[in-house]
Amino acid sequence: MQKLDILAFGAHPDDVELGCGGSLIAAVAEGKKVGIIDLTEGELGTRGTASVRLKEASLAGEIIGATFRENLGMKDGFFVNDQAHQMAIIEIIRKYQPDIILCNAPEDRHPDHGRAAKLIADAAFLSGLVKIQTTLNGVAQAAWRPTQVFHYIQSRNLTSNFVVDISAHMDKKMESILAHASQFYNPNSNEPNTFISSNSFLEFIKGRAKELGQQIGVQYAEGFISEKMIGIQSFDALIQKTT
DSSP states (O other), X not given: OOOOSEEEEESSTTHHHHHHHHHHHHHHHTTOOEEEEEEEOOTXXXXXXXXXXXXXXXXXXXXXXXXXXXXXXXXXXXXXXXXXXXXXXXXXXXXXXXXXXXXXXSSOSSHHHHHHHHHHHHHHHHTTOTTSOOEETTEEOOOOOOSEEEEEOOSSOOOOSEEEEOGGGHXXXXXXXXXXXXXXXXXXXXXXXXXXXXXXXXXXXXXXXXXXXXXXXXXXXXXXXXXXXXXXXXXXGSOOXXX
């Protein structure tokens, strides 16, 4: 078992980079250990192939500085929130014992995103129940429930409960996104155009980060939704926006 500070889940191989890549890069810069789990290989994507996307995801994970990146091989477009899928997530959570889980938006343009959000949140709770038994390499796993589950913002403009300053890491976030070369803007590509393959989509990602950053007086930020109340130990933890 390799104890993690943060474990980020994505339904598809590029979800994490788009939604919380900057926050993960910032965490790594602070010395935190982070890992990434992709539920599917994104095999239903219009552009690229499953094998190509796995290689791209590996490169993106290296750019972020993740300790590891794994793919659970669930069916793109067709995974469900049932016992079998929950157990697969529970085993991962207990294996790495993260303090914080980051996962997909609770509601979004792609139906996999909201479904993944509920699946992971449910599994995170169930992982803390001692009567649910799992094993790793034949050894019983201890129950483990992360302190927090946060949902990152994706396509739809959902209201964030808090935002993370990623100003110092925006360039590296974009580098991690562009590691998924089959999916995003490439003027030399002969593959079909998609919702995310235009240069304007990359500008949208930057614009979203600028908008969220402006709300707290920084250049770039990423937004998150919390399922429970967030507490702080001191007012010093707050970022004061300058007027």
